[in-house]
Amino acid sequence: MTWLITGGAGYIGAHVARVMAGAGERVVALDDLSAGVPARLPADVPLVRGSSGDAEVLKRVFAEHAVTGVVHLAARKQVGESVEQPTRYYEENVGGLATLLDAVAGAGIRRFLFSSSAAVYGNPDVELITEDTPCAPMSPYGETKLAGEWLVRAAGRAHGIATVCLRYFNVAGAASPELADTGVFNVVPMVFDRLTRDEAPRIFGDDYPTPDGTCVRDYIHVADLADAHLAAARRLSAPDASGDLTVNIGRGEGVSVRELVTLIGEVTGDIRPAVVEARRPGDAPRAVASAARAGRELGWTARRPVRDMVESAWRGWLLHHGR
Numbered sequence: 001m002t003w004l005i006t007g008g009a010g011y012i013g014a015h016v017a018r019v020m021a022g023a024g025e026r027v028v029a030l031d032d033l034s035a036g037v038p039a040r041l042p043a044d045v046p047l048v049r050g051s052s053g054d055a056e057v058l059k060r061v062f063a064e065h066a067v068t069g070v071v072h073l074a075a076r077k078q079v080g081e082s083v084e085q086p087t088r089y090y091e092e093n094v095g096g097l098a099t100l101l102d103a104v105a106g107a108g109i110r111r112f113l114f115s116s117s118a119a120v121y122g123n124p125d126v127e128l129i130t131e132d133t134p135c136a137p138m139s140p141y142g143e144t145k146l147a148g149e150w151l152v153r154a155a156g157r158a159h160g161i162a163t164v165c166l167r168y169f170n171v172a173g174a175a176s177p178e179l180a181d182t183g184v185f186n187v188v189p190m191v192f193d194r195l196t197r198d199e200a201p202r203i204f205g206d207d208y209p210t211p212d213g214t215c216v217r218d219y220i221h222v223a224d225l226a227d228a229h230l231a232a233a234r235r236l237s238a239p240d241a242s243g244d245l246t247v248n249i250g251r252g253e254g255v256s257v258r259e260l261v262t263l264i265g266e267v268t269g270d271i272r273p274a275v276v277e278a279r280r281p282g283d284a285p286r287a288v289a290s291a292a293r294a295g296r297e298l299g300w301t302a303r304r305p306v307r308d309m310v311e312s313a314w315r316g317w318l319l320h321h322g323r
């Protein structure tokens with residue numbers, strides 16, 4: 001098989017490309033470089049610059065590289081931006097996906113892996129979120145991921161494409177410093193950013209119905225996440241692969257924001273009390289995955305603890321941003 005990884009020069013895509021190529025899969029990356037960094041890709045993974053929503057580009061790449069499977073990570077991913085620009089998010093994350101799926105079907109490609117998100121669930125009042133927990137996304141971003149899943153499954157049924165949707169929980173860490181996430185959109189880099197500015201970390205709300213009053217999340221190391229993609233790709237590679245599978249990718253363990261901030265203090269050696277600010281609208285008190293289906297269906301479980309995520313993310317932060 002040859003796998004096309006859309007968004008392959010991105011934070012997660014480059015980790016997926018490394019793991020898959022390292023495991024002997026043939027891989028080609030497609031990225032429009034709106035947020036991607038070519039140097040993240042290993043030398044043996046060719047990079048095509050272009051959009052995963054451009055039918056002409058797709059046709060050419062599929063033919064030139066004899067692509068037989070697609071791992072689709074390219075997307076806009078900022079929740080706040082999606083609230084301000086919903087039409088752009090629907091156009092790129094859903095409209096672009098429709099173009100991609102048409103091209104996939106037209107080229108006779110029969111394996112498709114879609115990068116989804118825990119944002120599809122919204123704010124469910126459960127201890128562990130299973131894949132059967134009702135989805136009620138709370139942002140246009142989450143809506144586009146849920147609509148994307150529907151589209152992937154429908155196209156799979158219509159055209160005989162075997163599909164997997166992976167719902168990632170809170171991704172953190174880096175396999176090596178140069179692969180680290182350079183954006184400041186998630187809690188770990190947001191705390192690093194505060195410390196670097198000589199400011200106290202912020203906690204948004206400490207009166208949630210959780211053990212220490214702060215929000216609880218499920219953090220997953222990006223290297224574990226990449227391994228999950230390899231496991232899903234291997235399942236899709238089976239000669240008799242068919243149907244669809246939707247799987248949570250998390251550790252199944254909750255960590256509170258306060259616990260995380262304390263851990264970041266230990267790792268960075270910069271220990272200072274957090275300032276508590278008002279709750280942010282839309283933050284769920286608790287979002288922790290059931291990881292049972294991933295273990296059962298993919299034979300995959302997360303191995304790396306949260307401390308590894310923080311330590312590796314910090315090394316990446318120091319490389320990209322300095323102290």
Ligand SMILES: NC(=O)c1ccc[n+]([C@@H]2O[C@H](COP(=O)([O-])OP(=O)(O)OC[C@H]3O[C@@H](n4cnc5c(N)ncnc54)[C@H](O)[C@@H]3O)[C@@H](O)[C@H]2O)c1
Pocket residue numbers: 006007008009010011012013030031032033034035036037050051052053072073074075076077092096115116117118168169170171172186
């Ligand atoms: N980072 C997280 O915590 C997280 C959590 C859940 C889901 N996801 C999903 O994982 C995927 C990858 O996220 P990431 O964190 O690596 O983001 P990222 O921004 O680092 O990577 C996305 C990559 O896609 C490229 N891209 C964007 N639009 C494109 C297009 N139309 N054509 C070609 N390339 C395009 C960008 O240049 C970038 O390299 C996204 O689909 C995101 O929604 C991420």
